[in-house]
Amino acid sequence: MSDAILAAIDEVVLKIDDPLQRLSTGCLLYMHIGVDLPNWGAFVMRTGFRSQAVGKLVDVYMPRDLESARKAGELDYSSRRAARDLMFASVNQAVLTVIAGDAPREHLRQILALGLRGVGATPALAKAMSQLELPAVQLPDLGLDCAGR
Template identity: 30%
Template sequence: MIAASWANSRIVIPLDLVLSQPSDKNEDHRVVFARKRRERMRARLLKATFEVYTGDRGINDPAVIDDVIKAAEVSRATFYKYFTSLEAAAAELGHELADEMVLELDTIQSPITDPLKRASVGIQFFLWRAVDEPNWGAFVARSKHVVSETSAFMRRVTGDIDSGARTGELNFARLDAAVTFNNGALMNGIGAISNGVDRPAEFIEALTNMILIGFGGKREDVIDVQKWGSEFLRKNAPSHYPWWRTHR
């Protein structure tokens, strides 16, 4: 996977969609050229989809295909060569973002084994990214595909919450209810931040504590874990993520 900078947000496109190399060294150069041209057009359409969905649109002005083809400066026929509908383009973009979210979190979260600490770091990681990249946050918060059952993000969240319950660190009655609670709070939090909240650091601290308490954590333990996660990110994130602002 590689990252492309789109409207102040990094969107990951599969490597084979952007910089494919011929699998056969003897492959006709015309075939290679045509494939790369298709890859560039697909990336262009996804970029336009992202821009349209994260634009300043009112509730009564939903995105339509005409908006995307205008932003991409292509014909309607060209759009339909790559996607059957605007929803299909948004779905692909949503799944790419879900994959990216997991890959980015793995980079920094993998050494952590304690379930509450993992949750603390993960929650604050995504909320702070929405602060630094509001366009990213706007798309993630609106995209149902990021939290669809088949997305990498959902598989990761479900697995982490289930593991925490099995070790006794997290306490709740139903796994599906816990996952729904987490995703609802997190995605709404990302959306709120993208729209602008006063004192985002306080907002992130409060929301993280509430989510962790909702998972069955004791208040005194949760406060310590939230602070631990915040400090962990402050020390480690700047060297891993270009979007992380060092002034935090």
């Protein structure tokens, strides 16, 4: 299911030329979908580090956009794997925190800004990326209603 959602997100973000904007939009969409479908989001985020529940496409799309943004001079990190792990962990934990009711939805954008700073974006650029308007995504039919059941 996660790969199906990631593929739907990637279809939208591939229309964006700027790699950091593509990465940021993809992370924001994934987090918002995880919160909008809380049962799915909680399951995927809690099992993602221990199983293939998070899907394999996260290791295609996120590194692709991280590396493109680094080559474009928008990010500065020494290890693509470390950058991927930082962003992945931040995205996962942000979803769990919001689903649990421990933070408002704005927390997703705050985490994105901090994660981007962690992989070398300037504070101004990280803030701008965290405030992007989100495009619509046509999600695949996963047999889930809007409450994630």
